[in-house]
Amino acid sequence: AIKTLTKLMSKRSQPMSIDHYTIGKAYLANNQLVEADTMFSRLIKLQPAMPIGYVMEAKVKAIQDPEQKAGLAKPYFEKVIELGEPKPDRNKADLLQAYSYLASYSYNIEHDIAKTKSFYEKIIALNPADKDAATNLEILKKMEQKKAATKQP
Numbered sequence: 844a845i846k847t848l849t850k851l852m853s854k855r856s857q858p859m860s861i862d863h864y865t866i867g868k869a870y871l872a873n874n875q876l877v878e879a880d881t882m883f884s885r886l887i888k889l890q891p892a893m894p895i896g897y898v899m900e901a902k903v904k905a906i907q908d909p910e911q912k913a914g915l916a917k918p919y920f921e922k923v924i925e926l927g928e929p930k931p932d933r934n935k936a937d938l939l940q941a942y943s944y945l946a947s948y949s950y951n952i953e954h955d956i957a958k959t960k961s962f963y964e965k966i967i968a969l970n971p972a973d974k975d976a977a978t979n980l981e982i983l984k985k986m987e988q989k990k991a992a993t994k995q996p
Contacts (some may be wrong), residue, residue, distance in 0.1 A: 845869045845907045860889045867899055879903050897922045901944065911948050918945045935969055942966045946979070954995075958985050 848869060852862040867882030880903045887896035901919035908915040920941035927934030927941070947961035949955045960983045966976040 845873065845875075857866075857935075858889075860893075861888055861968075863889065864895065864899065869901070871903060874906075876907055878902050892926060894926045894934055897926070898901060898937045898940060901941070905944065911952050914948065914952065916944060923950055931969060939966060939969055942969075943976075946976075956987060960987075993994045 845866060845969055850859050852866065863886040865881045867886060868881045870876075870879035870882060873931045880900065883900040883903060883912065887900060890896055897919045901916040901923065905911075906920060911917075921933075921936050922926070923941040924945075927938045931938060941961045942965045946959050946966070947956040949962060950960070953983035960980060963976045963980040963983070966973050967980065
């Protein structure tokens with residue numbers, strides 16, 4: 844598929860965004876992360892105001908940094924939020940993915956409970972049926988309460 848899509852793209856006088864997206868997805872599915880990264884970077888250059896390029900680039904970076912230690916996907920998911928929040932209904936799936944990643948990053952890497960809670964609140968606002976986000980939010984609230992109680996004189 845990659846060869847065929849690349850050949851089709853090469854026949855165009857000007858490659859289209861969809862070409863970079865489709866080939867990038869094929870590379871990603873094939874676990875060819877460097878090539879996928881290249882395609883999604885080109886997609887971002889062609890369509891800098893569209894969240895999809897940043898979402899796909901973030902997916903590649905998240906695979907390259909599965910424990911989030913380097914935070915490779917973080918700036919891309921932050922850009923998804925920047926571009927997607929003005930039209931949350933249109934960008935719901937992308938925003939949910941970004942909020943989920945950033946909630947995990949905020950908790951596991953930054954150890955920032957307040958920030959983590961805010962991402963789970965945003966998930967619930969977009970998708971009230973998200974039981975995992977609701978459960979995690981309740982756990983965080985209990986952690987805060989427990990922490991506050993232990994600080995009492």
